[in-house]
Amino acid sequence: MMPDVEVPTWLRPYSDGKKMGWAQSHMAYASYYGVDGSADDDPELEERISMHRVPMVGYASRTGTKRNLAALCDARWRLLVSAKGELRTEGMRYALDNGAWSAYVQQQPFDEEAFLVALEKLGEGADWIVLPDIVAGGLASLDFSLKWKERLRGMPTRMLIAVQNGMQIEDVASLLCPAVGIFIGGTTEWKEATAHAWGSLARRRHCHLHVGRVNSARRIRICAAAGADSFDGSGVSRYAKSLPRLDRAIRQADMFAAAAGSLEEAQLATAELLL
Numbered sequence: 303m304m305p306d307v308e309v310p311t312w313l314r315p316y317s318d319g320k321k322m323g324w325a326q327s328h329m330a331y332a333s334y335y336g337v338d339g340s341a342d343d344d345p346e347l348e349e350r351i352s353m354h355r356v357p358m359v360g361y362a363s364r365t366g367t368k369r370n371l372a373a374l375c376d377a378r379w380r381l382l383v384s385a386k387g388e389l390r391t392e393g394m395r396y397a398l399d400n401g402a403w404s405a406y407v408q409q410q411p412f413d414e415e416a417f418l419v420a421l422e423k424l425g426e427g428a429d430w431i432v433l434p435d436i437v438a439g440g441l442a443s444l445d446f447s448l449k450w451k452e453r454l455r456g457m458p459t460r461m462l463i464a465v466q467n468g469m470q471i472e473d474v475a476s477l478l479c480p481a482v483g484i485f486i487g488g489t490t491e492w493k494e495a496t497a498h499a500w501g502s503l504a505r506r507r508h509c510h511l512h513v514g515r516v517n518s519a520r521r522i523r524i525c526a527a528a529g530a531d532s533f534d535g536s537g538v539s540r541y542a543k544s545l546p547r548l549d550r551a552i553r554q555a556d557m558f559a560a561a562a563g564s565l566e567e568a569q570l571a572t573a574e575l576l577l
Contacts (some may be wrong), residue, residue, distance in 0.1 A: 304485035309453060310422040316456035317425075323426075323458020324446040333482045339479045357452050358525065358552055359532040361397055363390065373542045377549045378431065382534040385420035386413060391427075391519060394402035397534075398428040402464075403487075403514075428462035430460035430510060432485050440468030451482070460510055467492045478503070483510030483531075490515070494524055501528030519551035526554070 315321035317511065332338035351536055361382040362374050370525035371392050374381070377383070381394050385401035400417050403447045417434060447463050460481055463474060466488035478484065484504055486493050497513060504511035513525045517537035525533045537547045 308418065310418070310425055312422070313424050313454065315457060318456070318457050319356075321458075324460050325460060326456075328480065328482050337480070337508045339509070339536045341478065342506050356531070358530055360522075360538070360548065361436060361532060361534035361551055363534065364388075364390065364392070364396075364537040366392075367539075368543075370539060370542045372544075373545050374538065377545055379545075379549070380539065383420070383424060383428075385417040387419055389422065389423050396424070396428060397512075397532075398424050398431045398436045400432045402432075402435050404436055412436070426458065428459050429510070430462050430463060430483065432455070432462050435464035435466075435487070437487070438467065440466070441473065444473060448477070448519065457481075462510065462512055464514075465500065475503060475507065476511040478507035480508050480510075483512065486511070486513045487515075494521070497524055497528035497530070501530060504531075505529055517548075519548060520549040522548060523554075524550075 311318075316326070329338060329483055333340070360379045362370075362379050364381045364383050364387055364497060365371060366388070370458065371394070375394060375489070376445065381391060381396040382399055383389060383391060383396050384404050385400045386404035387401075387576060388476055398420060400412075401420070402412050405412050405480045412434060414434075414461045421431070433447040433454075435447050439446065443464065451463075460483055462485040463477060464487045466486075466487045468555075474484070484500055488496075493515075498551060501511055511528065513530050513533040515535065516522055516525060516533040517535040532573075535548075536550060570577060
């Protein structure tokens, strides 16, 4: 059992139903128009419209270098702020990472307190939040994420579930909706091999699809082909000169993005890729 933890003070009005945020209003809209993912669960339901996918967005790891920040702002990139880093947004739009990857790299346990502090300070205004996960933890990671999802019920912004080696489409499909999306983690090889299948699933469930640790034009093209909504990388935070090349890769539309297909097709695609 997860020990009892405090939740952000600003979350209570949302969880009590006294306040409505983006997630609640968006889900009401999605349910009304039949694009909340429920059509995959009930064959009697029919999707009336398809939600429009906006252009893919690049997120850069937070940096304090003014020159690099200016370049990112000019290119309309956003920041991915880690709970294990400095909790500053530099006036830019941002998403909030839970800090599990940083802890893993530093061979430290997941820092719950750091995540809660980051959530208190930045969670309400984030584009999305990555639910705590266990790096390379497979289904144990999913179980850990779902416990946090329950604790953070009422969250007014998107929450993303980190998928990684050992997870299958059927493990997460029913959990996804416009307010709960996918963060593709895992090893580089697994991520690249399964991105298209996760993209097909995201399309069917009308949820946000993000790909982690993307630092080359080739990987950006893989994200585009999968129909990803966003990706993140640290390269442009450290080397501003790499930004124009990577930004051009975002602007190049991919005609073969995973924009259609049934849930069954997504399941078959994943099964084939994981053989």
